[in-house]
Amino acid sequence: MKRIMAFVLSLTLLAGTAFGANLPKLRVGYVPEPAHGLYFVAKEKGYFKEEGVDVDLFQFGSAAEGLAALKAEKLDVGTFGTTAPLLFISRGSEFTFIGGMMIGGQAIITRPERLAELSGKNLKVYKGKKIGLVKLSTGDVIFKGALKKAGIDYKKDISFVEFGTVAAVVEAVKKGAVDAGLVYPPHFSLAEKNYGLKVAHYIEEFYPDYTCCRIVAHTKEVNAHPETYRKFLAALIKAYKFYKTNPDETVKIYTRALKIDEDIIRNETYVKRVAESNPDPLRKGILDFWKHIQEAGYITQDYPIDRHINTDIYKQALDSVIKREPKDKIYQQMLTFYRKQN
Amino acid sequence: MTAAGMNILLGVILLLLNLTAAADASSQSSPLRLGYLEHPGSALCLAAGSKGFFRAEGVRVRLVRFHDTERGLAALAAGGIDAGAFAVGETLRQIAEGKELRIIAGGGTARGADPLADLDEAATLEQESGGIVVAVAAPPRAPGKEVLVRLVTALIRAYQSLQKEPGGIGHGAVHFDPNPDYRRIERLWRFHDLQGEKRPRDFLANHVYEEIYCDALDRLMDRTGTKDGVLQKLFSEAVCVPDCCPPVAKKRDKNKGGSR
Numbered sequence: 001m002k003r004i005m006a007f008v009l010s011l012t013l014l015a016g017t018a019f020g021a022n023l024p025k026l027r028v029g030y031v032p033e034p035a036h037g038l039y040f041v042a043k044e045k046g047y048f049k050e051e052g053v054d055v056d057l058f059q060f061g062s063a064a065e066g067l068a069a070l071k072a073e074k075l076d077v078g079t080f081g082t083t084a085p086l087l088f089i090s091r092g093s094e095f096t097f098i099g100g101m102m103i104g105g106q107a108i109i110t111r112p113e114r115l116a117e118l119s120g121k122n123l124k125v126y127k128g129k130k131i132g133l134v135k136l137s138t139g140d141v142i143f144k145g146a147l148k149k150a151g152i153d154y155k156k157d158i159s160f161v162e163f164g165t166v167a168a169v170v171e172a173v174k175k176g177a178v179d180a181g182l183v184y185p186p187h188f189s190l191a192e193k194n195y196g197l198k199v200a201h202y203i204e205e206f207y208p209d210y211t212c213c214r215i216v217a218h219t220k221e222v223n224a225h226p227e228t229y230r231k232f233l234a235a236l237i238k239a240y241k242f243y244k245t246n247p248d249e250t251v252k253i254y255t256r257a258l259k260i261d262e263d264i265i266r267n268e269t270y271v272k273r274v275a276e277s278n279p280d281p282l283r284k285g286i287l288d289f290w291k292h293i294q295e296a297g298y299i300t301q302d303y304p305i306d307r308h309i310n311t312d313i314y315k316q317a318l319d320s321v322i323k324r325e326p327k328d329k330i331y332q333q334m335l336t337f338y339r340k341q342n
Numbered sequence: 343m344t345a346a347g348m349n350i351l352l353g354v355i356l357l358l359l360n361l362t363a364a365a366d367a368s369s370q371s372s373p374l375r376l377g378y379l380e381h382p383g384s385a386l387c388l389a390a391g392s393k394g395f396f397r398a399e400g401v402r403v404r405l406v407r408f409h410d411t412e413r414g415l416a417a418l419a420a421g422g423i424d425a426g427a428f429a430v431g432e433t434l435r436q437i438a439e440g441k442e443l444r445i446i447a448g449g450g451t452a453r454g455a456d457p458l459a460d461l462d463e464a465a466t467l468e469q470e471s472g473g474i475v476v477a478v479a480a481p482p483r484a485p486g487k488e489v490l491v492r493l494v495t496a497l498i499r500a501y502q503s504l505q506k507e508p509g510g511i512g513h514g515a516v517h518f519d520p521n522p523d524y525r526r527i528e529r530l531w532r533f534h535d536l537q538g539e540k541r542p543r544d545f546l547a548n549h550v551y552e553e554i555y556c557d558a559l560d561r562l563m564d565r566t567g568t569k570d571g572v573l574q575k576l577f578s579e580a581v582c583v584p585d586c587c588p589p590v591a592k593k594r595d596k597n598k599g600g601s602r
Binding site for chain 1: 560
């Protein structure tokens with residue numbers, strides 16, 4: 001009996017290996033942020049293989065390193081913010097946005113004694129204030145975009161102090177060197193937990209559904225193998241449903257993958273909902289971001305960025321998943337969201 | 343500025359800086375040979391040597407003087423030197439001709455030679471073309487990334503030092519900037535009509551290695567924060583991709599370079 005079991009197991013392993021070996025492979029780069037967790041869910045739950053794509057995940061410590069690897073064709077896909085890929089594209093890199101990974105997520109922190117002064121629903125509370133930020137971060141670009149939308153001339157009315165790291169921003173807020181600081185997850189949770197700082201606002205309050213962290217790939221590969229990328233995105237769409245319907249297991253998957261405090265992940269992901277992991281490409285959001293990054297003076301030349309956004313593959317992936325489960329409410333919500341945002 | 347004036351200025355700079363490239367006992371098997379042009383815009387290289395910034399950053403450098411950019415770039419192509427501070431216009435022309443060069447830092451641009459330069463963009467760009475950039479050969483012939491980051495860190499420190507000397511050469515007829523500044527280089531590239539129709543759109547970007555400058559600046563910002571006004575100004579002007587990520591997950595070793 002044991003021999004028969006061993007034989008069956010060997011056959012199963014061989015079949016599994018052959019099955020994996022025949023699938024198209026994608027090397028996917030990411031940075032370790034909690035809201036990038038759909039990759040871990042899709043991997044751990046087997047959605048990539050179910051959809052017919054074999055994915056290897058590679059973690060990077062910075063967007064620049066990740067995009068350099070993508071440019072050097074050591075990666076096929078990457079999620080490295082929004083600013084960084086736009087900068088690379090503006091300098092000639094042939095990348096295409098095919099999806100997203102994170103919406104929102106930036107917060108403004110301050111010292112507890114300054115909280116009352118900065119409360120309220122109007123961005124005018126920041127006029128005349130000194131605000132620390134990480135230059136070229138999503139928060140930098142989007143907060144300036146929100147100020148402009150609110151009719152505030154940020155170049156005149158607000159003093160920005162640029163720092164190289166988010167840790168330096170937190171330190172400046174802590175010491176009172178700035179009135180407030182723009183930070184991203186999980187730094188505001190860490191700042192609250194470790195230093196007693198307070199979140200004055202989430203930028204989402206002033207700028208709903210703004211884009212963060214997009215999925216980019218080589219334009220020529222996307223055009224040559226659209227089906228592979230469709231399968232990849234279909235797996236992420238299924239991971240999104242899992243994340244929306246299985247909070248406890250999702251938190252455990254994120255925690256295992258990122259090795260960040262489980263309470264912080266649960267709090268940011270499901271209690272405060274500071275960011276949403278969502279694979280939608282958010283075409284309109286990318287175009288808005290491009291406009292804001294130009295207004296901030298970081299990219300000076302004009303360029304038809306829309307030609308680097310491909311929403312068709314995501315739509316095909318969503319359609320393929322909906323075809324299998326046409327009555328699923330989550331997928332229907334994703335379709336409604338897609339129609340609004342693209 | 344006339345050629346004679348430039349020579350006098352260069353002579354004064356050399357005198358002031360007491361040109362002695364420093365050696366130290368770092369791990370390099372042989373000193374990095376840094377070519378420089380007889381041009382006041384090379385002063386950051388000279389200052390970094392004479393003021394000990396190369397040594398302080400742990401990179402051994404031997405300075406090699408050149409009379410013109412063509413010979414300097416030829417030496418770089420032939421492996422006679424490892425890096426060189428030469429005229430940006432000629433460097434870009436050679437890149438367009440297919441020379442495997444990478445620009446890693448800026449230098450200085452003599453201003454005032456053309457009285458029309460302030461009024462005429464073409465004259466400004468022509469003048470800018472004579473300014474200095476630091477270039478290296480493309481990998482694998484280029485020195486390692488860590489050595490380059492240290493080299494550029496020393497150049498930034500030289501810039502800080504010159505800016506902090508009231509009435510010194512940092513405040514004269516030469517505009518210094520250690521930033522390779524892709525946007526400025528791209529303007530020059532277009533001004534000289536070097537892109538052509540068949541070249542890939544990212545051709546120039548592939549020859550400007552701005553990440554080295556960003557890493558060097560990041561390293562210095564980590565040391566001083568926002569306390570140094572000169573450094574803060576350089577940081578504000580640079581376009582560097584920011585770091586992301588929770589600190590617990592960062593792989594980057596700040597002592598060994600990394601990027602933003």
